[in-house]
Amino acid sequence: MDSETLRSHNEEETLAIARQFAERLAVGDVVALYGDLGAGKTEFVKGVTSYFDVEDLVTSPTFTIINQYRGVMPDGIPVKIYHVDLYRIDSPQELANVGFDDCVFSHDAIKLVEWSEKAEHLLPAAHFSVRILADPTDDTVRIIEIHHQRTPIGVERL
Numbered sequence: 276m277d278s279e280t281l282r283s284h285n286e287e288e289t290l291a292i293a294r295q296f297a298e299r300l301a302v303g304d305v306v307a308l309y310g311d312l313g314a315g316k317t318e319f320v321k322g323v324t325s326y327f328d329v330e331d332l333v334t335s336p337t338f339t340i341i342n343q344y345r346g347v348m349p350d351g352i353p354v355k356i357y358h359v360d361l362y363r364i365d366s367p368q369e370l371a372n373v374g375f376d377d378c379v380f381s382h383d384a385i386k387l388v389e390w391s392e393k394a395e396h397l398l399p400a401a402h403f404s405v406r407i408l409a410d411p412t413d414d415t416v417r418i419i420e421i422h423h424q425r426t427p428i429g430v431e432r433l
Contacts, residue, residue, distance in 0.1 A: 277422065277423050277425070278420070278421065278422045278423070279420075279421050280418060280419070280420050280421075281418075281419045281420075281421070282410070282416055282417070282418060282419070283315070283416065283417040283419055284415070284416055285415075286315070286318050289315050289318045289319055289322060289407075289417060289419070290318065290321060290322035290325065291322065292319075292322065292419055293318075293319045293320070293321070293322025293323045293325075293326070294322045294323070294325060294326040296322075296323065296403075296405070296421060297322070297323040297326035297327065298326065298349075299403075299423075300323070300385050300403075301385075302348075302354055302355075302382070302383060302384065302385060303381075303382045303383075303384075303385075304385050304386070304402070304403065305379055305386045305388065305398060305399055305401075305402040305403070306323070306385070306386065306387045306388065306402065306403045306404075306405060307388050307391035307395075307398055307402055307403065307404045307405070308320070308387065308388060308389045308390075308391060308405050308406075308407070309390075309391060309392060309404065309405070309406040309407070310406060310407035310408065311408075311409070314407040314408065314409065314417065315407045315417050315419075316335075316389045316390075316405075316407055317333070317334070317335040317360075317389065319405060319407060319419070320333060320358055320387050320389070321333045323356075323385075323387060324344055324346060324356060324358070327344075327346030327347060327348065327354055327356060327385075328346055328347045329344045329345065329346040329356065331344050331345075333358065335358075335360050335362075335389065336358055336359065336360045338363070340359065340360060340361070340363070340364070340373045341357055341358070341359050341360075341373060341374070341375075341378055342357070342358045342359075343355060343356070343357055343358075343384075344356040344357075344358065354384070354385060355383060355384035355385070356384060356385045356386075356387065357378050357381075357384050357385070357386045357387065358387050358389075359375065359378060359379075359386065359387065359388040359389065360389045360390060361375075361388065361389065361390040361391065361393040361394055362389065362390045364390070364393050364394070370393070370394055370397065375394055375397060376397055379394070379397060379398065379399065380399065391404075400424065401424060401425050402423075402424055403421065403422070403423050403424070404420075404421070404422045404423075404424060405419065405420070405421050405422075406419070406420040406422075407419050407420075408420070
């Protein structure tokens with residue numbers, strides 16, 4: 276499945292959708308999250324991290340930029356999860372200063388990146404995109420679009 280569109284009527288449904296989505300993730304994967312302020316990006320991250328039994332309180336790393344969590348894969352193997360929030364990043368230099376490139380291309384963690392549009396040029400060719408939008412007919416409902424961008428054969432990131 277490369278693309279799907281789901282509807283969430285409340286935070287509990289968003290958490291459930293995110294937990295189900297997390298079943299597809301493997302160490303090394305990048306998830307680019309898009310959506311306006313208050314759309315539910317951090318709630319989605321909470322659902323993903325709950326799937327991996329992260330015990331820490333998951334909050335938006337708006338001021339720290341990158342939070343690291345320890346979780347557990349379904350097979351019991353520990354997993355590192357980076358939660359990145361680029362909301363306050365305004366330039367490529369700031370991305371470099373916070374170590375975004377090293378983080379996003381680490382092969383030993385799952386990376387969840389909020390406000391990914393600020394670093395699209397640095398995202399790997401293969402990644403998941405999760406776009407969360409308010410339903411135009413009911414702003415209490417969220418439309419969650421999930422897309423898996425696969426690397427074309429013979430194409431690598433420069």
